Every structure is written in structure tokens, then in C-alpha cells.
Amino acid sequence: MKGNSEKGKVLKLIRNSLLDKADIPYSNIDMDSDIYAPINDDPVMIFAESIVGNGGKFVYCKDEEDMINKLNSLIEYRNWNNQIFSYGSGLKDFLKTNGIHTNQIKDKNPEVGISLCHSACSGNGLITITSNEVDNDFSRLPNILIIIVFTSQILTDLRTSLNQLAQDMPKFITTLNPNYLLKEEIKELYLFTVENLIQTK
Numbered sequence: 001m002k003g004n005s006e007k008g009k010v011l012k013l014i015r016n017s018l019l020d021k022a023d024i025p026y027s028n029i030d031m032d033s034d035i036y037a038p039i040n041d042d043p044v045m046i047f048a049e050s051i052v053g054n055g056g057k058f059v060y061c062k063d064e065e066d067m068i069n070k071l072n073s074l075i076e077y078r079n080w081n082n083q084i085f086s087y088g089s090g091l092k093d094f095l096k097t098n099g100i101h102t103n104q105i106k107d108k109n110p111e112v113g114i115s116l117c118h119s120a121c122s123g124n125g126l127i128t129i130t131s132n133e134v135d136n137d138f139s140r141l142p143n144i145l146i147i148i149v150f151t152s153q154i155l156t157d158l159r160t161s162l163n164q165l166a167q168d169m170p171k172f173i174t175t176l177n178p179n180y181l182l183k184e185e186i187k188e189l190y191l192f193t194v195e196n197l198i199q200t201k
Contacts, residue, residue, distance in 0.1 A: 043122035043154050044193065050125035054179040056189040067148065067194050068098045074190070075100065085110035085142065087134040113142035118173075119153045119161040120191075125178050127191075128161050130170035138174050144188040145181070151196045 048058040059074075061067035075081065086092035086102040091114065095102055102114060116133040120126070127147060129138060155161050158175075165173060178189055 043156055044151050047120055047122040047154050051178055051191050055182045056178050056191055059192045061192055061194045067192050080112050084112045084114055087115040089135055091116050109140050110142040112144045114146040117147050117149050119155050120149045121158045122154055123157050126158055127176040129174045131172050132170045141185050143186060145186050146190040148192045150194050
């Protein structure tokens with residue numbers, strides 16, 4: 001049988017490659033140094049530039065009250081009343097306390113979704129969301145996504161974020177790439193960045 005003969009050849013090649021240990025071609029390679037250039041500017045500014053450069057919308061908020069006011073203005077301007085779905089019950093309760101009513105995620109993809117995040121990386125704009133922030137299935141993304149990030153959560157690199165997670169490992173971790181998101185998954189991305197406050201869970 002030709003199929004069995006081809007399979008045998010492949011298995012033989014694999015077996016031989018496991019037996020014949022080759023020298024590592026680059027034995028002096030440094031696996032610990034950062035691959036990105038060090039950031040000398042304000043990480044928040046670099047993050048803002050990255051988000052806007054990828055087609056997202058960056059909204060700076062000086063505090064939580066400012067965030068609520070700007071979020072209310074956006075909801076009113078876009079006529080999103082009763083269309084916003086929250087990815088976390090804690091966030092839903094916090095918004096409700098401040099006069100913004102959201103719904104829980106249902107079976108179909110929502111039109112507008114809002115979520116907290118664990119961290120954001122200023123170097124490449126990546127956003128990390130975990131089960132510590134959301135209690136819904138984050139695989140169903142909305143057409144329009146609003147993410148709330150605090151300036152204390154904006155880190156210079158992804159490794160720092162992952163090291164933090166290792167101390168309190170969540171059930172799931174999702175890393176969002178705004179560039180890919182806006183090309184393939186969603187229509188609009190808003191980043192509400194709140195100055196220097198502790199995350200509301």
C-alpha cells in the first residue's frame with residue numbers, strides 16, 4: 001500500500017531525527033533580554049498612539065466621574081440606550097449605581113459591549129482580559145466594544161502582565177490585538193482610560 005509506505009518513511013525520518021541529536025546552532029542566544037526597545041515616553045501616551053494608530057478611539061478620563069459623564073454622552077450621542085451589554089456583573093452593578101443601565105450577555109452577539117480589563121501593553125497595544133474581570137463568555141464579541149482601563153493597568157510589556165497573572169491564575173486569559181480586532185472581528189473599539197485609580201471589580 002502506497003499510503004502505508006509513505007507513512008513508514010515519515011515515521012522513520014522522525015525516529016532518526018530524535019536519535020541524531022544536533023548541536024544547537026546559536027548557543028549564545030540571549031533568551032532573557034527584552035525584544036522591544038525600552039520605552040522612554042509616558043506609557044499612557046504610547047498606548048493612546050497605538051490604539052488610535054490601529055483605528056480605535058482613545059477617551060481619556062481624569063477620574064471615574066469623568067468616565068461616567070463621557071460614557072453617558074457617548075451613549076446619548078450614539079442612541080445606545082438599552083443596547084449595551086456588560087461582560088461582568090460587578091461592572092454592571094457599578095454602572096447601574098451611576099445611572100447607566102446595561103444588560104447581561106445573551107445567546108446572540110450584542111451590538112455594544114463593555115468590559116473591564118486586566119492590563120494593556122503600551123509597547124504593542126495588546127489588551128489582556130481574564131475571568132477576574134468578566135464572568136461571561138468573551139468569545140461572543142459585539143460589533144462595538146468599549147473597554148475600561150485604568151492608567152495603573154497600562155504596562156510597558158506583556159511579560160509583566162503575565163507575571164502578575166501567575167500569582168493569581170484566572171480560569172481563562174484572553175489577549176486582544178486591536179489591529180486584528182478592527183480588521184476581522186468588530187466594527188469599533190473604544191478605550192476609556194481612567195487616570196490612576198484602582199480597578200472596580
